[in-house]
Amino acid sequence: MATERALEFSADPGRLDGEWVHATLSAHAYWALGRSREVQDAANAASRCYGVYEADAQVAFARVVTDGATFGWLCDVIVDPGARGRGAGKLLMSGVMADVASLPIKRLLLKTADAHGLYEQHGWSPLASPSSWMEWSGPPSAD
Numbered sequence: 001m002a003t004e005r006a007l008e009f010s011a012d013p014g015r016l017d018g019e020w021v022h023a024t025l026s027a028h029a030y031w032a033l034g035r036s037r038e039v040q041d042a043a044n045a046a047s048r049c050y051g052v053y054e055a056d057a058q059v060a061f062a063r064v065v066t067d068g069a070t071f072g073w074l075c076d077v078i079v080d081p082g083a084r085g086r087g088a089g090k091l092l093m094s095g096v097m098a099d100v101a102s103l104p105i106k107r108l109l110l111k112t113a114d115a116h117g118l119y120e121q122h123g124w125s126p127l128a129s130p131s132s133w134m135e136w137s138g139p140p141s142a143d
């Protein structure tokens with residue numbers, strides 16, 4: 001009989017496997033395909049980073065970019081393709097939301113193509129007034 005190994009959430013940045021984080025996001029995340037290791041490491045260093053581990057190997061990652069006082073942006077949420085569908089995403093989100101709840105921030109945002117159902121299970125809802133929001137997507141291209 002196959003033994004299911006325990007999944008463990010951690011908010012300890014010292015446990016992160018930077019190589020796994022970069023390799024997984026740059027190969028399997030539709031928003032980060034081809035992102036360099038340098039960019040990922042810089043982003044991680046400026047974020048609150050979270051992981052889920054199975055037998056000490058990292059199988060999930062997320063980070064929150066935040067000032068720690070008023071606002072945060074949840075991003076780079078990913079589970080290893082080989083570990084999906086076994087609760088790692090939900091364990092990750094439970095841990096992220098518990099950590100965020102320890103901060104005085106009043107608003108968190110995220111963007112998702114199709115994982116709304118995961119976030120809704122953790123207290124998220126679509127923007128109440130999308131027309132109030134604006135975005136800047138980088139300087140105009142020279143072409």
Ligand SMILES: CC(C)(COP(=O)(O)OP(=O)(O)OC[C@H]1O[C@@H](n2cnc3c(N)ncnc32)[C@H](O)[C@@H]1OP(=O)(O)O)[C@@H](O)C(=O)NCCC(=O)NCCS
Nearest residue numbers: 077078079084085086087088089090111112114115117118
């Ligand atoms: C989305 C993702 C993080 C979910 O992780 P997971 O470990 O496979 O998911 P879990 O086993 O914890 O279950 C996820 C729950 O969210 C639900 N869900 C909603 N939208 C989903 C989606 N697009 N993908 C996976 N699950 C989704 C599932 O039905 C499940 O709920 P249920 O158990 O009540 O049915 C994972 O599939 C992944 O890394 N996908 C590719 C990257 C991505 O899309 N990340 C989110 C970007 S915003």
